[in-house]
Amino acid sequence: MSEPLIFEQSRPGRxxxxxxxxxVPRRPLSELVPEKFLRRKAPQLPEVSEIxxxxxxxxxxxxxxxVDTHFYPLGSCTMKYSPKINEKVAALGGFANLHPYQRxxxxxxxxxxxxxxxxxxxxxxxxxxxTLQPAAGAHGELxxxxxxxxxxxxxxxxxxxxxxxxxxxxxxxxxxxxxxxxVQVISSGGDGLxxxxxxxxxxxxxxxxxxxxxxNTLGLFESExxxxxxxxxxxxxxxxxDGANLNALMGICKPGExxxxxxxxxxxxxxxxxxxxxxxxGGPVGVKQKLAPFLPVPxxxxxGERYYLNYSSPQSVGKIRAFYGNVSVIIxxxxxxxxxxxxxxxxxSRAAVINxxxxxxxxxxxxxxxxxxxxxxxxxxxxxxxKEHGVxxxxxxxxxxxxxxxxxxxxxxxxxPEAMMIEPTETETRETLDDFAExxxxxxxxxxxxxxxxxxxxxxAFSRRLDEVKAARKPRLxxxxxx
Amino acid sequence: MDFVPQTEEExxxxxxxxxxxxxxxxxxxxxxxxxxxxxxxxxxxxxxELLDRTRxxxxxxxxxxxxxxxxxxxxxxxxxxxxxxxxxxRSEFYTAYTPYQPEASQGFLQAMFxxxxxxxxxxxxxxxxxxxxxxxxxxAEAALMALRxxxxxxxxxxxxxxxxxxxxxxxxxxxxAGVSVDELPYEDGVTSLSAIEGEANExxxxxxxxxxxxxxxxxxxxxxxxxxxEKGSLLIAVVNPISLGVLAPPGEYGAEIAVGDGQPxxxxxxxxxxxxxxxxCTEALRRKMPGRVVGMTDDADGNRGFVLTLxxxxxxxxxEKATSNICTNHALNALRACIYLCCLGKEGIRRxxxxxxxxxxxxxxxxxxxxxxxxxxxxxxxxxFAVRFPQPVGKLSSHLAKSGVVGGAGVELGRWYPELKDSxxxxxxETKSRAQLDDFAAALEEKL
Numbered sequence: 055m056s057e058p059l060i061f062e063q064s065r066p067g068r069x070x071x072x073x074x075x076x077x078v079p080r081r082p083l084s085e086l087v088p089e090k091f092l093r094r095k096a097p098q099l100p101e102v103s104e105i106x107x108x109x110x111x112x113x114x115x116x117x118x119x120x121v122d123t124h125f126y127p128l129g130s131c132t133m134k135y136s137p138k139i140n141e142k143v144a145a146l147g148g149f150a151n152l153h154p155y156q157r158x159x160x161x162x163x164x165x166x167x168x169x170x171x172x173x174x175x176x177x178x179x180x181x182x183x184x185t186l187q188p189a190a191g192a193h194g195e196l197x198x199x200x201x202x203x204x205x206x207x208x209x210x211x212x213x214x215x216x217x218x219x220x221x222x223x224x225x226x227x228x229x230x231x232x233x234x235x236x237v238q239v240i241s242s243g244g245d246g247l248x249x250x251x252x253x254x255x256x257x258x259x260x261x262x263x264x265x266x267x268x269x270n271t272l273g274l275f276e277s278e279x280x281x282x283x284x285x286x287x288x289x290x291x292x293x294x295x296d297g298a299n300l301n302a303l304m305g306i307c308k309p310g311e312x313x314x315x316x317x318x319x320x321x322x323x324x325x326x327x328x329x330x331x332x333x334x335x336g337g338p339v340g341v342k343q344k345l346a347p348f349l350p351v352p353x354x355x356x357x358g359e360r361y362y363l364n365y366s367s368p369q370s371v372g373k374i375r376a377f378y379g380n381v382s383v384i385i386x387x388x389x390x391x392x393x394x395x396x397x398x399x400x401x402x403s404r405a406a407v408i409n410x411x412x413x414x415x416x417x418x419x420x421x422x423x424x425x426x427x428x429x430x431x432x433x434x435x436x437x438x439x440x441k442e443h444g445v446x447x448x449x450x451x452x453x454x455x456x457x458x459x460x461x462x463x464x465x466x467x468x469x470x471p472e473a474m475m476i477e478p479t480e481t482e483t484r485e486t487l488d489d490f491a492e493x494x495x496x497x498x499x500x501x502x503x504x505x506x507x508x509x510x511x512x513x514x515a516f517s518r519r520l521d522e523v524k525a526a527r528k529p530r531l532x533x534x535x536x537x
Numbered sequence: 538m539d540f541v542p543q544t545e546e547e548x549x550x551x552x553x554x555x556x557x558x559x560x561x562x563x564x565x566x567x568x569x570x571x572x573x574x575x576x577x578x579x580x581x582x583x584x585x586e587l588l589d590r591t592r593x594x595x596x597x598x599x600x601x602x603x604x605x606x607x608x609x610x611x612x613x614x615x616x617x618x619x620x621x622x623x624x625x626x627r628s629e630f631y632t633a634y635t636p637y638q639p640e641a642s643q644g645f646l647q648a649m650f651x652x653x654x655x656x657x658x659x660x661x662x663x664x665x666x667x668x669x670x671x672x673x674x675x676x677a678e679a680a681l682m683a684l685r686x687x688x689x690x691x692x693x694x695x696x697x698x699x700x701x702x703x704x705x706x707x708x709x710x711x712x713x714a715g716v717s718v719d720e721l722p723y724e725d726g727v728t729s730l731s732a733i734e735g736e737a738n739e740x741x742x743x744x745x746x747x748x749x750x751x752x753x754x755x756x757x758x759x760x761x762x763x764x765x766x767e768k769g770s771l772l773i774a775v776v777n778p779i780s781l782g783v784l785a786p787p788g789e790y791g792a793e794i795a796v797g798d799g800q801p802x803x804x805x806x807x808x809x810x811x812x813x814x815x816x817x818c819t820e821a822l823r824r825k826m827p828g829r830v831v832g833m834t835d836d837a838d839g840n841r842g843f844v845l846t847l848x849x850x851x852x853x854x855x856x857e858k859a860t861s862n863i864c865t866n867h868a869l870n871a872l873r874a875c876i877y878l879c880c881l882g883k884e885g886i887r888r889x890x891x892x893x894x895x896x897x898x899x900x901x902x903x904x905x906x907x908x909x910x911x912x913x914x915x916x917x918x919x920x921x922f923a924v925r926f927p928q929p930v931g932k933l934s935s936h937l938a939k940s941g942v943v944g945g946a947g948v949e950l951g952r953w954y955p956e957l958k959d960s961x962x963x964x965x966x967e968t969k970s971r972a973q974l975d976d977f978a979a980a981l982e983e984k985l
Contacts (some may be wrong), residue, residue, distance in 0.1 A: 056841055057644075060651050060879050070880040071618055073888055077971040080901035083783060083891060086898050091755045093785050093887075097658040101882040104620055108715040111624040111876055115645030121632035128634060133542055136632055139584050149597025154809030155609045155948050156599070157938065163597030164808050177576050188756050189670035189811065192852070192864040203713065228852035231697075232681070234713030237857040246897035275566035306564065306575045310582040326540075328628075330869030331645040332635035332667075332829065334811030350709070372709035376611060376673035376702040376798070377809025389591060395581030398539035404560055405541040405548060411563055412551045428563060455641050463637070466853070483542045484551060510837070516643035518837035525834035529823065531664050533833075 056517075057113050061533050064100040070107045085521065091349065098535070117516040119460045121328075125486050127413075129432050129463035129475025130223065130271055132301045132323030134406075137393065140326070140386040150387055154377040158362050164381065165361035169354045171388045172338075178391075178399065179300075179317050180310025181340030185349045186379040191298060192225040194318030194337030195265075197350065199233035200371045201316055201341065202263045202292050204348040208369060213262040217455065219248050221272055221467040226265045226296060235262055242469060246272040246425040250281055259289050263316075267296040269430035271467045273410065275302075283313025292316060292345075300324045301479070302407055302431035305400025315342045321380075325387035333380065336383040350374055405480035406431040409487060411480050415493035420498050424470055432477035434470050445501040445508050447472040450520060453500070455512040457493040538581060552776070601806060607977065609921045609964025610751065610948040611700050612809060613801040615889075616968050618880050621803040625749050625873045635829070635865055639844040640836075648842035649868065651829040652875035659781050659886070660795040660879065661788020662817035666828040668871035669863065672798025673703040675814025676745065676775055677710035678827045679794045683743035683771045684716060685825050685860065686793075690742040690770075694719065696721045696728040698750035699775060701953035707745070716742075726754035726914030726923065733761055737768040743794075744768075747775035748784070752950075752962065753921025754914055755860075758790040766791065771837030778802050778815070778874075780919045784888030787817075792816045803877030804870050809945065813870035822889055824850060889967055893920035896974065897965035903978040906962075908984055910952075913950075913960040921964040922959065923950060927985065930961050936984045946981065 061398055083092060094403055102110075126133035144150065172184045179228070188194035189516055194294055199216065215238045227237040238256060243249035248266065264286045268276045276282070283293045293315035295309040302326045303309070304480065309317045321327045321336030329335070341349065351370045352363035387402045390434040394402060414423060421435040437447040451461030451474075463475040478487055512518065543551070548560075557563055582590065582970040601614050608614070625631070629644070636642030649667045656665035669675040680693050693711065695704055697720050708718055719731045724881055728746055737744055744765040748756035758774060765772040774792035779801045787795035800812035818826060824847060832846030881889060897920040904910050913923035926933060930949050937946050951958030967973065 057647065059647070059654075061654060064882075067884075069882050069883070069885050070620065071885045073885065073892065074616075074967055074970070076892060076895060078974070082897060083894065086894050087755065087783070088918070090759070091757075091784055091917060092687040093783055094789060095661075096883045096887060097655075097661075097781065097786070099655060099658055099881065099883040099886060100879050101884065102879060104880070107620055107876065107879055108624065111648070112627065114644035114648050115624075115627040115629040117647070118629050118633050119627045119638075119641040122628040123632075126634070128637070131634055133634060136628075137538075137540060141626070143587070143591045146592065146595040146641050147600045148592075148598045150805040150807055151600035151602075151614075152598055152808040153601045153606060153614065153806050154612050155608050155610055156601070157934070160599035160938070161808065163594040166597070167591075167594050174578060177578055180573065189674070189867070190863075190865055192862050193670060193674070196862050200709065200713065210686050220550045223864075224852040224854070224856045224859070225862050225864050227857035228855070228859045231857040231859075232710075232713065232862045234715065270557040275564075277566050277568055280568075280571065284604060287847075293557055305576055306573065307567055311573055328631045328869075329634040330631050330867070331633045331642075331653050331872065332868035333865040334670075334813075334867045335865060335964050350662055371712075373702060373705045374709055375671050375672065375706060375810070376700070377671075379809070382805070383811060385591075389587055392579065392582050392587050392590065393584070394539050396578035397575040398581040399576065401539050401541060401576070405539075405543060408543075408548055408555075408560065411555050428565065430566070435679060451638060452640065454617045455638065459947065460641055461638050480541045481538075484547060504954050512640045515640040517640050517840060517842040520639045520842045520844050522639075522844050522846065525832040525844045528848070529648075529830075530833040531823070531830055531846070532657045533650070 059533050060100045060102060060110050062284055063102055063106055065187045068101040068103050070102055070104045084389050124458060124460050125482060125490055126460040127462050127476045127478050128460060130298050132477060132479055134326055134479040135481035136326050136328040137390065140389040144382040144385040162361055165354050167388055168384060169356055169361055171384055174391050175319065175338055175340060178304060179340050180308030180473045181317060181348060182343040183346040184338050184340040185353060186384050187350050187374060187382050188337035188339055189375055190333060190335045191318055191320040191337045192229060193227055194339045195229035195372060196232055196293050197318045197339050197374050199230050199235060201345050201348045203233060204371050205292060205345055206262055213260045215261050217256065217261060217264045220469050221270050222265060222267060223296060223298060246274050248282055249296045253282060254285060257285055257289055261289055261291040263292040263294050265294040265296060267299055269299045269302050272425050273429035273432040274425055275430055279312045298323060299431060304403040306403055312388055315345060321383050321387040322461045326390045327383045327386040334380050334383055336380045336387060378406055381488050391476040402480045409480055409482060410476045413476065413487050413491060417494055420495045432475060435474045436470050437472040437474055443501040443505045445505050447474050449508040450474065450497050453497050453508050453511040454493060459490055459493060538621050548880055549943050559801060563961060572751045600662050607947050607963045607965065610962050611798060611871050613966060614806060614968055615801050615902050616964050617803050617890040620880060621873055621876045623772065624876050625869060631869055636845060643842060650833060652871045653831060655875055655878040656815050656817050659778055660817045661786035662795050663820040664823045665815065665817040666826050666830050668866040669814035669816055669828055670867060671810060671812045671814045671856060672796065673706040675816050676703050677707050679773045679796045679816060680707055680711060680743060682825050682827060683773060684714065686771065686822060687742040691716050692740040693718050693743050693745060694721060694736050694741050695745040697721065698723040698752060699745060699747040700751045726752045726916040727756050729863050730760055733764045737765060737770050739769065741768055741770040743771040743773045745773045749777055749780055749919040752914060752923050753918040754916040755784065755919060762791040778891065782886035783894060784919060793822060799874045802874035804873050811867055811870055813867040813874060825860060828863050829866050892967040896969055897922060900965050900974045903974060907982045907985065920966060921962060923962050925960045929957060933984060937980060940980050942980065
């Protein structure tokens with residue numbers, strides 16, 4: 055049963071809002087604003103009552119998988135549980151109702167929180183300074199690449215290339231390109247890791263930075279990372295850490311101590327803030343001291359007992375968004391760190407690694423595991439063994455939906471054919487992992503006995519398989535009456 | 538509390554099931570010399586301790602109450618109907634993620650399709666994406682989009698009356714592209730049309746104007762549009778979505794790209810974020826757009842459904858050749874904007890706009906009666922205006938703060954415009970009653 059669009063439920067004259075009365079003298083609008091500036095045709099926004107709104111959006115919410123309703127092992131996205139208390143904290147009136155241009159003496163509490171958050175992130179990552187400004191991981195990457203350029207420019211250099219491994223997230227090369235740098239992709243070695251020899255072959259003074267995700271998107275720890283950093287630093291190239299997979303490492307290893315100069319974090323991954331159906335997230339960027347002068351303004355500073363926003367930074371790259379950051383997301387991540395403390399964060403990473411290895415161990419006989427039987431917090435399987443039955447990773451994903459599980463990330467990384475990237479996170483119970491493994495194994499049996507049924511899945515979801523080709527060929531991106 | 542369901546004993550059992558004796562046996566990939574010492578962080582707090590700590594921090598802030606804040610300048614205190622908060626707090630929405638698997642995410646996809654439709658209606662544009670981070674970064678993305686569209690051109694012309702932080706973000710984003718960003722002067726609070734004529738040329742990819750602009754004044758967008766187009770340049774319009782209930786939308790004056798910050802549409806101020814950026818454009822530019830877009834299609838049974846579409850523009854497919862590096866958007870904020878707009882409906886958005894216009898004009902009239910106070914500009918405005926004071930505004934602000942006006946009278950313009958150091962930007966929304974406006978005028982009169 056589909057839900058009609060809210061626009062289709064519109065009836066003339068209905069409304070869902072009660073606005074205040076006009077209590078100042080009313081005049082014809084054109085006396086206050088010249089006629090030529092006024093709108094001629096009213097926007098066709100739906101006219102619905104409050105109950106219609108409530109039914110509609112409640113139903114839409116129910117036509118969705120979410121962490122609160124389903125296991126969501128989407129690789130590289132860290133779909134861990136988002137504690138309820140953090141929502142409550144961020145919604146406190148003393149946080150939610152602050153205007154960004156209030157006087158500093160009226161916002162000491164939030165400035166203290168942001169200052170303290172920076173100290174926490176420095177300690178977790180082994181970095182010297184953090185900005186909380188970027189709105190998301192990709193936004194942090196873009197800032198990181200701007201910092202790379204500013205650093206080299208300050209030394210009168212302009213190296214042009216950024217090296218990214220072929221297993222990197224798509225945002226890595228895209229961020230480098232948007233910042234005006236050239237992307238050079240290097241192939242991973244047979245073990246799935248950056249191959250130090252291939253890197254050596256392309257490393258020269260024209261390299262501005264090397265980007266790396268550690269553990270990488272195959273869930274493998276880049277064990278030669280220190281050697282790689284030394285090679286980069288020998289040419290004054292900077293090491294950039296994509297923090298998407300930090301959930302594997304808290305309390306085990308600090309990116310800053312392994313040779314990275316710049317890191318971005320994803321507060322919505324490692325630090326549990328809800329993913330919001332696709333944002334808002336948070337992408338703080340941490341740097342070593344030599345890059346601190348280039349961070350965007352303002353930074354939160356402390357002088358005596360007073361906190362303030364410091365805009366005085368002559369070498370700063372500027373700003374990458376208005377105001378200071380996704381503050382309510384930062385508050386939730388801060389609350390998460392306070393709840394767990396140092397030991398709790400370390401235990402979270404430990405449990406994330408154990409959960410992933412436990413699941414890998416259960417699945418390694420059912421699907422090829424191209425990079426071995428050990429992983430960090432996530433792992434990649436291939437559905438290539440089902441090809442002989444005409445079944446692909448896409449079919450496995452759709453069949454999982456029918457079995458009540460959100461599918462893993464599929465067809466990524468690009469280096470593994472029929473890739474299925476699975477990240478269970480630490481907040482899942484062993485029983486859920488057992489059930490998911492059983493569902494995956496059952497799908498391999500169905501691939502042999504009844505592959506057609508897999509092609510026709512999902513059958514019990516909110517829709518049958520959707521025609522993405524048609525959507526792209528004749529895009530219908532908005533509703534129109536009588537369409 | 539670490540939210541790990543397994544006990545230590547269970548974790549040990551799982552290690553045994555994996556076939557190792559200890560956790561360290563799983564970490565053979567991590568060289569011992571790279572392992573860190575324990576993190577120096579506070580011990581974990583109980584839920585009640587956490588609440589105490591954060592409540593104490595929150596209490597050290599002075600929240601904007603409707604009674605006493607006249608701060609605007611890019612973040613606006615509008616009333617948020619409870620139904621907007623309630624529906625967007627459903628965790629089936631907020632604990633979902635980007636709908637890579639559309640069959641498991643029809644609800645959010647449909648909501649984003651409805652958001653796109655509402656933004657198109659409001660702006661009068663053909664196409665909207667599913668949101669960006671904020672208004673400032675949306676402007677930067679729009680400029681990059683214009684540069685892709687006019688590939689042979691390498692100049693962006695932007696008015697000084699565009700929000701100073703937006704211009705700063707634009708500069709930061711465009712530095713890497715080797716693009717020159719030239720600024721246009723303003724006269725009496727609005728962009729000088731003759732300056733557009735003079736600055737825009739065959740190198741200009743886009744002219745950027747904001748209306749109502751940073752000073753609250755309404756620009757002659759129709760005329761600006763004609764001039765920009767005569768030069769073969771695009772027009773990027775930065776708009777306050779609430780103003781579009783009464784003011785002509787970008788689609789009516791021929792802008793190719795409309796952007797803005799969607800915070801006024803049912804989103805908390807939240808000390809500046811998260812808000813959302815909206816970006817809408819003409820049909821001709823749709824494949825140049827950055828960010829996620831939802832399209833309508835059919836499923837295998839021929840029923841209507843929704844998917845992410847035009848993905849060949851995006852980084853996860855195109856990598857370094859993508860139209861933008863953006864991955865996720867601000868879906869939850871966009872959901873709030875969508876519910877808010879549906880709540881208002883076509884009549885509500887007009888009435889809301891009228892309330893803002895009338896109340897702000899009422900206050901300016903009251904303030905103009907005060908000896909020594911003068912409007913800085915005489916151009917028409919929407920819900921914000923600048924007022925020139927006879928004494929330094931910094932001192933006045935602290936006086937007013939003491940008498941209960943949050944943040945002083947308004948935003949001090951001297952911070953960005955040295956020539957306006959005696960002026961303040963004052964914003965009046967529907968949240969202020971006539972009595973509050975009268976009280977504010979009386980308080981100002983007393984302090985002068």
